[in-house]
Amino acid sequence: MTHTLHRRGDRENLSGDYIVFTMSAKGFNEEGSAEKMKEFLKILLKYHPVNFGDMITGNCYVKSAEEIWHNINTTSIIHAVFTDEVTVSKILQELRARDLGLSVVVTGIHETTEECCQEAGLQKHTVEHSMGIFGDLNRLPEEAVLQLSTMCGHAMVPANLVLRMVREIKKEKKSFQDAALELTKPCHCGIYNPARAEKLLRQLVPLMTYDS
Amino acid sequence: MKIDAEKCVGCGKCASYCTMRGSIMSFGRNPKNPAKIYALIDEKECVECCVCLRSGVCQQEALYQPELSWPRIVRKNFSDPLKIHPETRIPGRGTEEMKTNEVTGRFKRGFYGAALEMGRPGVGAWFRDVEKAAMALASLGVAFEENNPVTKLMTDRKTGQINPEVLEEKVLSAIIEFLIPQEKLSTLLEALKKIAKKIDTVFSGDIISRVEKDGSISYLKVFQEGSRFLSINGKSNVGLGRPKYRED
Numbered sequence: 001m002t003h004t005l006h007r008r009g010d011r012e013n014l015s016g017d018y019i020v021f022t023m024s025a026k027g028f029n030e031e032g033s034a035e036k037m038k039e040f041l042k043i044l045l046k047y048h049p050v051n052f053g054d055m056i057t058g059n060c061y062v063k064s065a066e067e068i069w070h071n072i073n074t075t076s077i078i079h080a081v082f083t084d085e086v087t088v089s090k091i092l093q094e095l096r097a098r099d100l101g102l103s104v105v106v107t108g109i110h111e112t113t114e115e116c117c118q119e120a121g122l123q124k125h126t127v128e129h130s131m132g133i134f135g136d137l138n139r140l141p142e143e144a145v146l147q148l149s150t151m152c153g154h155a156m157v158p159a160n161l162v163l164r165m166v167r168e169i170k171k172e173k174k175s176f177q178d179a180a181l182e183l184t185k186p187c188h189c190g191i192y193n194p195a196r197a198e199k200l201l202r203q204l205v206p207l208m209t210y211d212s
Numbered sequence: 213m214k215i216d217a218e219k220c221v222g223c224g225k226c227a228s229y230c231t232m233r234g235s236i237m238s239f240g241r242n243p244k245n246p247a248k249i250y251a252l253i254d255e256k257e258c259v260e261c262c263v264c265l266r267s268g269v270c271q272q273e274a275l276y277q278p279e280l281s282w283p284r285i286v287r288k289n290f291s292d293p294l295k296i297h298p299e300t301r302i303p304g305r306g307t308e309e310m311k312t313n314e315v316t317g318r319f320k321r322g323f324y325g326a327a328l329e330m331g332r333p334g335v336g337a338w339f340r341d342v343e344k345a346a347m348a349l350a351s352l353g354v355a356f357e358e359n360n361p362v363t364k365l366m367t368d369r370k371t372g373q374i375n376p377e378v379l380e381e382k383v384l385s386a387i388i389e390f391l392i393p394q395e396k397l398s399t400l401l402e403a404l405k406k407i408a409k410k411i412d413t414v415f416s417g418d419i420i421s422r423v424e425k426d427g428s429i430s431y432l433k434v435f436q437e438g439s440r441f442l443s444i445n446g447k448s449n450v451g452l453g454r455p456k457y458r459e460d
Contacts, residue, residue, distance in 0.1 A: 002306060002309070002327060002329060002387070002416075002418055002447075003293075003306070004447060005416075005418055005443075005446055005447055006329075006332065006333065006416045006418070006443075007445060009445075011444060014444065014445050017445075021311075023308065023311055023312065024312075025308060025312035025315040025316050025453060026308065028312070028315045028316060028453075028455070029315060029453065029454060029455070055293065055294075075296065092450060095452060096452065099452070100452070101452070101453065101454035102452065102453055103311055103312040103313075103314060103315060103449060103452060103453035104449070104450050104452045104453075105310075105311050105447050105448065105449050105450070106447075106448050106450060107445070107446065107447045107448075108445055109444050109445045110444065110445065110446055110448065111444070113448050114448075117448070117450055120450075122450045122451060122452070123423070123427065123450075123451060124423045124427075124448045124449065124450060124451070125313060125314045125422070125423060125448075125449045125450065125451035126310040126313040126314065126319055126420060126421065126422050126423060126448075126449040127310075127420070127421060127423055127429055127446060127447065127448050127449070128309075128310050128325075128418055128419065128420045128446050128447040128448075129418065129419055129431075129442050129443050129446040130416060130417070130418050130442070130443035130445075130446060131326075131401075131404070131416075131417035131418055131419055131435075131440070131441065131442060131443075132416070132417060132441040132442075132443070133332075133333065133414050133415070133416050133417075134328075134404055134405070134407070134408035134414065134415050134416075134417060135407075135408045135411050135413055135414035135415055136335075136411070136412065136413060136414055137414065139335045139413070139414060140333070140334075140335065140414060141233070141334070146333060149333065149334055150333050153332075154293040154305075154384075155231050155261075155332060155333060155334045155384050155385065156231065156261070156263050156293070158228065158229060158230055158231045158233065158234075158263065158334065159233055159334055160227060160228045160229075160230060160233050160234045161228045161229060163228075164228040185267075186229070186263055186266070186267060188293055188294060189293070
């Protein structure tokens with residue numbers, strides 16, 4: 001599962017896009033992991049993420065924080081999304097100090113997350129990069145739409161929904177912020193970044209017509 | 213997914229929530245009342261992701277999912293991340309891969325992990341195309357990940373052949389995961405170009421490595437020298453899991 005990988009964008013707009021998440025290693029440290037994941041979420045919430053959630057329950061724009069927290073179990077995957085590297089550094093420092101014993105993954109621009117790790121006194125253990133998209137590329141939507149749709153790695157944010165939001169903004173049926181939140185809801189895990197989505201919509205909407 | 217023709221008023225709003233870009237939808241006329249139109253889903257193309265149903269967009273509650281049996285259930289297993297795979301015991305279509313590597317030791321120095329996510333982003337893939345890719349990879353001698361839903365569907369892991377019963381099933385995406393020795397990376401990258409020409413869809417490729425003791429990532433050089441695309445962003449396991457896998 002590479003659900004936080006393959007987020008498309010340029011250095012500028014990806015610089016406001018970081019995800020921190022955890023899960024248990026099945027057969028290794030599963031026992032007692034639910035309580036640790038609850039503590040992990042508590043720590044992350046102190047830093048005011050723009051989105052969070054658990055694959056078991058859903059994201060914070062569809063489910064309440066209490067429900068997400070209450071439902072955490074050993075097969076959960078807890079995520080939270082942040083928009084700046086300073087916050088990510090602080091979170092990693094606190095997670096290192098707390099030493100929950102669960103694996104932690106940070107997704108973002110590699111150079112920046114490397115700096116975050118160094119500031120937290122951590123060394124990256126294993127890394128993953130995207131090698132890009134191959135095959136019949138004519139089947140893909142426009143790059144600007146892909147930047148919005150690929151923030152959900154399970155492809156739960158359809159390209160058509162992005163285009164509908166563009167139309168609704170143009171018709172003044174939705175604000176940029178509301179449209180970004182509408183795109184955030186289908187991404188069950190809570191890894192969609194509504195703050196980045198709003199910025200991308202502000203760039204995209206003026207470039208498209210009703211018929212796009 | 214199906215639409216109840218009696219309840220549907222043909223507004224078409226559900227098409228916005230179709231991960232197959234709504235191209236699988238059309239409209240029909242009610243035979244009892246030809247003035248009434250309703251939306252239809254092409255069952256052959258629907259991947260059973262359930263995004264339309266979960267969105268709550270249908271005010272008429274016309275969308276419904278009938279019980280799925282083998283082999284169609286494979287569509288839901290791979291397309292709906294809320295479904296927990298019995299093999300991996302985690303939600304979604306993938307595995308723990310590098311996320312817990314400091315504990316599991318799945319990716320060791322000297323090897324790279326790699327994956328082809330067939331159908332991603334948002335195009336979908338037939339298992340006949342997944343098989344083409346898997347067979348091409350098998351010919352390179354890759355080691356398919358044991359605890360992966362696609363590997364579980366293989367009837368022969370040496371050839372990459374997949375259970376013929378599922379070849380005509382379409383999913384939102386399916387991830388082929390494998391290990392290769394570091395020295396075979398260039399061969400793999402050439403093979404990806406050939407696979408890309410054989411399939412009727414897209415795939416997203418990724419590569420995983422244990423960070424070297426000096427903090428370097430050995431595959432970066434291969435991509436730089438070959439002027440190949442490699443994302444500036446990605447995932448990093450920061451090594452906080454316990455107990456730590458002991459490397460020899």
